[in-house]
Amino acid sequence: MSRFLKSGFAKSILAAGTLVGGTIIYLDFIQPKKPSQLVTSYKPLTKEFKAPPTRSELIDNLKKTANFDVLIIGGGAVGSGTAVDAATRGLNVCLLEKTDFGSGTSSKSTKMAHGGVRYLEKAIFQLSKAQLDLVIEALNERGNMLRTAPHLCEVLPIMIPVYNWWQVPYFFAGCKMYDWFAGKQNLRSSTIFSTEQASAIAPMMDTSNLKAGCVYHDGTFNDTRMNVTLALTAIDNGATVLNYFNVEQLLKDKHGKLIGVKAKDLETNEEFDIKATSVVNATGPFVDKILEMDEDPQGLPPKTEQKPRMVVPSSGVHVVLPEYYCPQNMGLLDPSTSDGRVMFFLPWQGKVLAGTTDTPLKKVPENPTPTEEEIQDIINEMQKYLVFPIERKDVLSAWSGIRPLVRDPSTVPKDQESTGSTEGLVRSHLLYPTESGLVTISGGKWTTYREMAEETVNYLVEHFDYNKNLKSCQTNDLILLGGENYTKNYSARLIHEYKIPLKLAKHLSHNYGSRAAGILELYTKNDRNKLPVTLAATKEFEPSLEAVTDRNNLSYQSFDEPFTIAELKYSLKYEYPRTPVDFLARRTRLAFLNAREAMQAIDGVVELMSQELNWDNETEQKMRKDARNYIGNMGISPKKFDVEEFKVQ
Structure with missing residues (x-):
């Protein structure tokens, strides 16, 4: 019996060895080799693009269209996402934005595509299925953002510094559960770093009492570039999308049913009656304004300001600091601040983003600005983790955004304060x-914008008769403009082709994707196009160095920011900026990254935009003033900012 077992065992070993050996021979010598990635992925750069319709052409389309299928009010993340979803299904779409795409909450996020580790903690300890569903929903949509906008979104490791031994297994278990609930959408596995490893990665961090660092992974992205890309993608799919159009009145038939809107072009003051089968209110924190108009039989806004009933607003402030305040490729998370909040310190666009605060408000301000107290609050929280002091002058920019928590307005009496009760409050979004x-x-958040848009269009298709054969939702697989043929080595390809600095190549590839070469074609056209926008104000079209230095403070800092005249010219042709702030704060993020440098750039941007858009002197002066007021409130100084310092002499 023993001899038989030994003989059977030997045969099994032999069979296994034969199988393994045969597999190796097949894989290494018989199976055809895959073609080189150089052949399969290194396609020629796309250098020319069909220009989108001009603003005038979009307005002409507005005039010619008797009835749109869908009219969307609001050009933020959800409004623009809804326009993309509806247009790609085959609906005739019009979107109107009062100011600029993403000018409100959508440009002032924490720049995270994430499921929300804090919501997972609440789901577990409160045994809340609703909270858990929020996390799983957002984790799925995080994967969608990374897949459909690969140039704008990327994976970011985030380290949680742990200063007590008992917390190490607690935080690591939480990170692993975060991985688990992401399922096949999980980005990378969470891990633990020792004190020595954490110190090597983040030498600016105080590790004197650090026990370990728990590292998980989420997504980070450029929110306003994403917003503008959504608007452009909607236009590319046939939608009529216009910024600086204000809805003055909701139009109703004799039965009180909505049939369209009366809107004004804020550039010309021309008014339009725009008819539509369905109207979507996607105005973020301002949805109550449109709901108030809807309550009026004539569709007019109330004569006195009303208290918000659907939105429960709170202010979230972020600050930007120089790059040495955080590792270049890893963020830090403070899981419990002194007042119980979560705070992020993240590398973003070559700088460090820190935030956020959470201050309840009674009403929604048109232009929220950060207070000095809120800025200091973030500085004080960040100081706990650093081995050197944070100086107030190191704050490059700061801004405030309104977080629109929502509740069913039918459950709220008209005379009730918006912050007086959270009864009926919805932690997700509300249709x-x-x-x-x-x-x-x-409601909701940036990460779930696509699902919110899909749910909205699904409702429209179900409840309105469009008399069309429509496609199903396309946005799960739709690659946004700039994501086509994009690869993670795109910046290297730009350097190879155009011999440009790495910083410029990364900036263009990570914000424009496969369309970056279009900017670089302008960049190489002449030397003036290579100048930073901070040095764009000149008397001569082809300036001498003396002409530049006479009008600007020439310094290394001017060339350290990768925003050029070529990028402005590209933006004017392809991306519909109508004011200097549109370009400085939203098409690029200069105002959000370095408000002082953005202030220096105003005169040059006005000069170039005036040439393109045919502004008169009065318009130029108004644009300068508005830009200085906007950027001057972005945390440059704790005192009132003196705009005289930046006036051209």
Whole structure:
């Protein structure tokens, strides 16, 4: 028996060895080799693009269209995402934005595509399925953002510094559960770093009492570039999308049903009656303004300001610091600040983003600005982790955004304070139809914008008769403009082709994707196009160095920011900026990254935009003033900013 077992065992070993050996021979010598990635992925750069319709052409389309299928009010993340979803299904779409795409909350996020580790903690300890569903939903949509906008979104490791031994297994278990709930959408496995490893990665961090660092992974992205890309993608799919169009009135038929809007072009003051089968209110923190108009039989806004009923607003402030305040490729998370909040310190666009605060508000301000107390609050929290002091003058920029938590407005009496009760508060988003047919979508967060848009269009298709054969939702697989043929080595390809600095190549590839070469074609056209926008104000079209230095403070800092005249010229042709702030704060993020340098750039940007858009002297002066007021409130100084310092002599 023993001899038999030994013989059987030997045969099994032999069979296994034969199988392994045969597999190796097949894989190494018989199976055809895959072609080189140089052949399969290194396609020629796309250097020319068909220009989108001009603003005038979009307005002409507005005039010619008797009835749109869908009219969307609001050009933030959800409004623009809804326009993309509806247009790609085959609906005739119009979107109107009062100011600029992403000018409100959508440009002032924490720049995270994430499921929310803090919501997972609440889900576990509160045994809340609703909270857990929020996390799983957002984790799925995080994967969608990384897949459909690969140039704008990337994976970011985030380290949680742990200063007590008992917390190490607690935080690591939480990170592993975060991985687990992401399922096949998980980005990378969480891990633990020793004190020595953490210190090597983050030498600016105080590790004197550090026990370990728990590292998990989320996504980071450029929110306003994403927003603008959504608007451009909607236009590319046939939608009529216009910024600086204000809805003055909701139009109703004799039965009180919504049939369109009266809107004004804020550049010309021309008014339009725009008819539509369905109207979507996607105005973020301002959804109550449109709901108030809907309550009026004539569709007009109330004569006195009303208290918000659907939105429960709170202010979230972020600050930007120089790059040496955080590792270049890893963020830090403070899981419990002194007042119980979560705070992020993240590398973003070559700088460090820190935030956020959470200050309840009674009403929604048009232009929220950060207070000095809120800026200091973030500085004080960050100081706990650093081995050197944070100086107030190191704050390069700061801004405030409104977080629109929502609740069912039908449950809230009209005279109730918006912050007086959280009864009926929805932690996710809320789709709210009214009897007139107005469909309001609000709440949620950037990460779930696509799902909110899909839910909204699904509702429209189900409840409105469009008399069309429509496609199903396309946005799960739709690659946004700039993501086509994009690869993670795109910046290297730009350097190889155009011999440009790495910083410029990364900036262009990570914000424009496969369309970056279009900017570099302008960049190489002449030397003036290579100048930073901070040095764009000149008397001569082809300036001498003396002409530049006479009008600007020439310094290394001017060339350290990768925003050029070529990028401005590209933006004017392809991306619909209408004011200097549109370009300095949203098409590029210069105002958000370095407000002082953005202030220096105003005169040059005005000069170039005036040439393109045919502004008169009065318009130029107004644009300068508005830009200085906007950027001057972005945390440059704790005192009132003196704009005289930046006036051209």
